[in-house]
Amino acid sequence: MSNATLPTRPINPTSPTSPGGSERTRATGTTPTRAASPTNPVTIVRAVAKAMWVTLVNLFRKPITVHYPDQERTYPDRYRGLLALVYEKDTGEEACIGCRLCEYVCPPAVIKVEMLKSEKRNYAKSFSLELYACEFCELCVQVCPTDAIVMMKSFDLATADRREMLLDKDRLHAIGLQYQQSWATGNLLRAMQGPPKMARAEEHAKPAGSDA
Amino acid sequence: MTAALPSWLVALIGPFIVLNAVIGMVTYVTLLERKFAARMQSRIGPYRVGPHGLLQPIADALKLMMKEDIVPRTADRRVYNLAPIVFLIPCMLIFATIPFAPGLGVADLNIGILFFLAVSSMEIVGLFMAGWGSNNKYALLSAMRAVNQIISYDLPFIFAALVPVLLAGSLKLSDIASAQAGLWFAFYPVIGQLAFVFFIVSTLAAENRVPFDILEAESELVAGFRVEYSGMKFALIQLGEYAHIIGSSFLGAVLFLGAWAGPGPEWLGPLWLLLKAMFLFLLITWVRWSFVRIRVDQILTLSWKVLMPATLLLLISTAIVVVWRAGV
Amino acid sequence: MLETAKTSRVEFDYSGGERLMMNMGPQHPSAHGVFRAILTLEGETIAGVDAVIGYLHRCHEKLSETLTYAQYPSIASKTDYVAAMTSEFAYVLAAEQIGKIEVPKRAQYLRVIMAELQRVASHLLWLGTWCMDMGGALGGGATVFLYCIREREMILDLFEMLVGARLLYGFYQVGGTRYDIPEGWERKCRETIDFIDQRIGEYDALLEDNPFFFARAKGVGVISRELAEDVGIAGPLLRGSGIAFDLRRAAPYSSYEDFTFNVPVETAGDCFARYRVRMVEFRESIKIVRQVLDRLPPGPISSRPGLKSVAQIRIPKGEAYARVEGPRGEVGCYLVADGSAKPYRMKWRGASFSNLSVLPHIIPGHKVADVVAIMGSVDPVFGEVDR
Numbered sequence: 001m002s003n004a005t006l007p008t009r010p011i012n013p014t015s016p017t018s019p020g021g022s023e024r025t026r027a028t029g030t031t032p033t034r035a036a037s038p039t040n041p042v043t044i045v046r047a048v049a050k051a052m053w054v055t056l057v058n059l060f061r062k063p064i065t066v067h068y069p070d071q072e073r074t075y076p077d078r079y080r081g082l083l084a085l086v087y088e089k090d091t092g093e094e095a096c097i098g099c100r101l102c103e104y105v106c107p108p109a110v111i112k113v114e115m116l117k118s119e120k121r122n123y124a125k126s127f128s129l130e131l132y133a134c135e136f137c138e139l140c141v142q143v144c145p146t147d148a149i150v151m152m153k154s155f156d157l158a159t160a161d162r163r164e165m166l167l168d169k170d171r172l173h174a175i176g177l178q179y180q181q182s183w184a185t186g187n188l189l190r191a192m193q194g195p196p197k198m199a200r201a202e203e204h205a206k207p208a209g210s211d212a
Numbered sequence: 213m214t215a216a217l218p219s220w221l222v223a224l225i226g227p228f229i230v231l232n233a234v235i236g237m238v239t240y241v242t243l244l245e246r247k248f249a250a251r252m253q254s255r256i257g258p259y260r261v262g263p264h265g266l267l268q269p270i271a272d273a274l275k276l277m278m279k280e281d282i283v284p285r286t287a288d289r290r291v292y293n294l295a296p297i298v299f300l301i302p303c304m305l306i307f308a309t310i311p312f313a314p315g316l317g318v319a320d321l322n323i324g325i326l327f328f329l330a331v332s333s334m335e336i337v338g339l340f341m342a343g344w345g346s347n348n349k350y351a352l353l354s355a356m357r358a359v360n361q362i363i364s365y366d367l368p369f370i371f372a373a374l375v376p377v378l379l380a381g382s383l384k385l386s387d388i389a390s391a392q393a394g395l396w397f398a399f400y401p402v403i404g405q406l407a408f409v410f411f412i413v414s415t416l417a418a419e420n421r422v423p424f425d426i427l428e429a430e431s432e433l434v435a436g437f438r439v440e441y442s443g444m445k446f447a448l449i450q451l452g453e454y455a456h457i458i459g460s461s462f463l464g465a466v467l468f469l470g471a472w473a474g475p476g477p478e479w480l481g482p483l484w485l486l487l488k489a490m491f492l493f494l495l496i497t498w499v500r501w502s503f504v505r506i507r508v509d510q511i512l513t514l515s516w517k518v519l520m521p522a523t524l525l526l527l528i529s530t531a532i533v534v535v536w537r538a539g540v
Numbered sequence: 541m542l543e544t545a546k547t548s549r550v551e552f553d554y555s556g557g558e559r560l561m562m563n564m565g566p567q568h569p570s571a572h573g574v575f576r577a578i579l580t581l582e583g584e585t586i587a588g589v590d591a592v593i594g595y596l597h598r599c600h601e602k603l604s605e606t607l608t609y610a611q612y613p614s615i616a617s618k619t620d621y622v623a624a625m626t627s628e629f630a631y632v633l634a635a636e637q638i639g640k641i642e643v644p645k646r647a648q649y650l651r652v653i654m655a656e657l658q659r660v661a662s663h664l665l666w667l668g669t670w671c672m673d674m675g676g677a678l679g680g681g682a683t684v685f686l687y688c689i690r691e692r693e694m695i696l697d698l699f700e701m702l703v704g705a706r707l708l709y710g711f712y713q714v715g716g717t718r719y720d721i722p723e724g725w726e727r728k729c730r731e732t733i734d735f736i737d738q739r740i741g742e743y744d745a746l747l748e749d750n751p752f753f754f755a756r757a758k759g760v761g762v763i764s765r766e767l768a769e770d771v772g773i774a775g776p777l778l779r780g781s782g783i784a785f786d787l788r789r790a791a792p793y794s795s796y797e798d799f800t801f802n803v804p805v806e807t808a809g810d811c812f813a814r815y816r817v818r819m820v821e822f823r824e825s826i827k828i829v830r831q832v833l834d835r836l837p838p839g840p841i842s843s844r845p846g847l848k849s850v851a852q853i854r855i856p857k858g859e860a861y862a863r864v865e866g867p868r869g870e871v872g873c874y875l876v877a878d879g880s881a882k883p884y885r886m887k888w889r890g891a892s893f894s895n896l897s898v899l900p901h902i903i904p905g906h907k908v909a910d911v912v913a914i915m916g917s918v919d920p921v922f923g924e925v926d927r
Binding site for chain 3: 249252253255349353356425432433434500501502503504506507508510
């Protein structure tokens with residue numbers, strides 16, 4: 001075993017390091033306070049009784065099991081679940097404009113979009129999502145300019161056939177109608193993150209029309 | 213009725229009933245333990261098969277029967293195949309001498325307790341055969357541990373079990389049971405309680421339950437001596453283990469908890485015994501699900517340096533007390 | 541050269557000698573598919589151990605070169621999936637250090653809350669799995685495991701309420717955090733940590749005085765101070781060996797200097813010392829979370845606009861090494877930026893990896909049963925070891 005490069009010594013903790021923190025780093029010592037002599041029969045009996053008391057107390061606590069298929073726990077508002085496409089609320093049209101931003105941002109690259117140019121607005125000619133490789137990182141929702149792609153409060157994606165999890169546009173729209181939608185949409189997320197007044201001078205990124 | 217049947221058949225009826233009762237009980241005791249452990253861990257336990265999982269043991273048994281029976285190519289075939297049976301037989305035989313009610317038992321030998329202790333320590337042969345025959349390193353290590361542990365713990369087990377024998381003045385289990393009509397031996401001042409505690413501890417070890425389950429030790433030895441077993445052979449080993457635990461629980465109930473004594477008419481006796489045995493079983497289970505296991509060397513230390521001298525001393529002092537009381 | 545290191549290499553004797561070679565892993569309940577320890581046994585005593593890693597290698601460092609600063613934080617959580625917040629934190633800090641990006645106070649405080657909650661969650665999982673290794677899945681170990689999981693679940697519920705996910709969060713982003721706390725979260729957080737604080741006492745009652753646990757942990761796997769320094773272990777292991785080094789105290793980041801907390805140190809260096817250190821860390825983390833919640837300032841959660849496109853974050857040329865004190869020790873991220881939206885090179889310094897390297901030094905001489913106890917007390921997460 002070559003031990004050529006030894007790691008550097010850690011910073012000496014006794015040197016004054018942090019300005020804050022009134023409590024100093026302290027050694028709590030090596031010996032535990034109570035279990036110092038586990039050979040003493042009285043200690044052993046008391047400790048055994050204590051441990052068994054804990055399990056006995058837990059015996060009478062309510063089980064925390066949720067009978068999943070019969071009974072679902074309530075999902076929080078921001079639940080990141082199945083992905084779906086939605087229709088616009090006022091016009092009833094597909095909200096997706098096929099801008100492919102989600103395709104670019106997707107870290108595992110599971111989204112494929114083709115744009116269909118049209119006169120008033122664009123549409124997604126095709127939209128496929130490989131849910132079996134999805135990470136549920138919500139980045140696609142985050143970048144969507146029209147709030148078209150959203151997440152559902154459901155993880156109901158188990159299937160016997162992987163191919164069923166290759167979702168096309170119709171399936172995604174169907175999922176959007178089937179389940180309850182989570183809170184997050186692109187605009188809401190960006191509104192939450194954006195600072196009220198941006199210090200644009202310090203921006204290194206191109207502004208790219210970023211508004212809060 | 214009985215007169216019409218040949219005598220050899222009559223002799224078989226009792227064991228047949230007991231055997232089936234034990235097997236039935238083992239299947240349901242597993243459910244009891246699973247439910248008990250589950251509640252202790254804030255879970256529910258088996259729930260899906262039948263109402264509240266009541267049919268789960270049957271489903272498990274069916275599953276085990278249908279599993280493929282695999283014999284490793286390098287295993288010592290004869291030893292490997294024989295081991296579960298060799299393991300199971302002593303575990304079943306121990307029920308022979310247990311009196312379930314006055315006069316109700318397969319064979320109320322006058323050396324009943326000796327028979328029990330002798331036969332129950334025979335299970336080690338099966339254990340070792342299983343560990344050796346599998347030709348598996350985990351199994352071999354486990355078999356080595358098994359021999360160490362069970363030999364070490366049989367002695368304190370026997371010494372603790374002999375205390376009621378001394379107090380009752382008989383090796384016959386039914387005599388011991390009826391000697392407790394006034395006072396259960398578990399409540400006999402000091403001696404009884406100590407003997408009871410030692411009995412529980414050595415039972416835990418002899419049954420290789422946590423904290424003494426180094427034979428199985430699945431985080432170290434995968435599943436110990438039964439790592440290569442599957443299907444029905446695995447089921448037989450499991451059956452034997454639980455039968456042994458229940459047998460020991462019954463023995464504990466007979467020796468320390470007054471056997472069939474209890475309020476109510478006399479025919480409730482077996483029920484009382486069963487309840488007491490189940491209480492002991494749950495006590496063992498409770499300990500099992502409360503502690504982490506200890507190391508093999510620590511187990512041996514505990515046995516030879518603590519339990520052995522302590523039980524021996526207890527036995528001697530019991531003898532002195534008995535002689536002294538008889539003298540007075 | 542260290543003395544114990546010599547014994548770790550053993551010539552395997554297949555000719556029917558006294559020694560027995562036994563594999564612990566990769567197909568083994570205590571190292572389920574991710575780790576292989578080749579043990580050389582003399583009876584029950586271990587003469588040597590060779591550790592084989594790499595079963596979980598996923599090319600994380602190369603992968604990060606293909607993903608932008610906006611994308612990678614969501615993936616970074618996969619290195620150490622038990623404490624997913626930690627690696628995101630390190631990556632984001634490194635990027636901010638190169639880009640000299642300010643982080644709003646609120647975001648810094650939120651980061652601290654999440655890091656500390658994550659530490660509690662991670663330690664809970666450690667305690668549970670360690671006890672399960674020592675106590676068996678069919679015994680008291682499983683009981684502790686399920687209690688710990690039960691309490692960890694409550695923290696995961698908090699995370700879920702905040703970011704919507706339970707395992708891989710993607711909470712951090714360059715310049716701040718991606719999510720602000722929702723309504724009612726603060727109250728629920730306080731309730732949860734109060735509850736867990738109380739339950740930790742229960743674990744103490746179940747374990748600390750317990751003679752069986754004590755026998756298994758005390759004096760087992762002693763890492764001396766010198767060995768700890770030489771091997772370069774970090775985190776609770778280091779502090780269990782008597783070295784008071786905690787990055788939160790030694791090199792504060794993300795406003796850790798605003799809060800008061802103790803850094804527990806034990807000098808024994810055995811499994812029990814590491815247990816004690818972590819048990820105190822539980823309470824200290826909860827203490828920090830309480831302080832942060834009390835002093836959480838209003839304001840923006842990010843100094844940069846919300847993410848609108850994949851290449852929005854560009855970091856100027858430069859390199860930086862950022863490190864955070866994860867539940868397992870120092871998690872470092874070395875980042876080389878070339879001015880584009882993707883890093884030129886990235887290197888992880890996983891705490892588990894360096895901690896794991898201590899195993900061949902301390903395992904020989906122990907019994908087989910101690911291997912799992914020692915490995916559990918080292919608390920390796922193999923996603924972080926192999927990356």
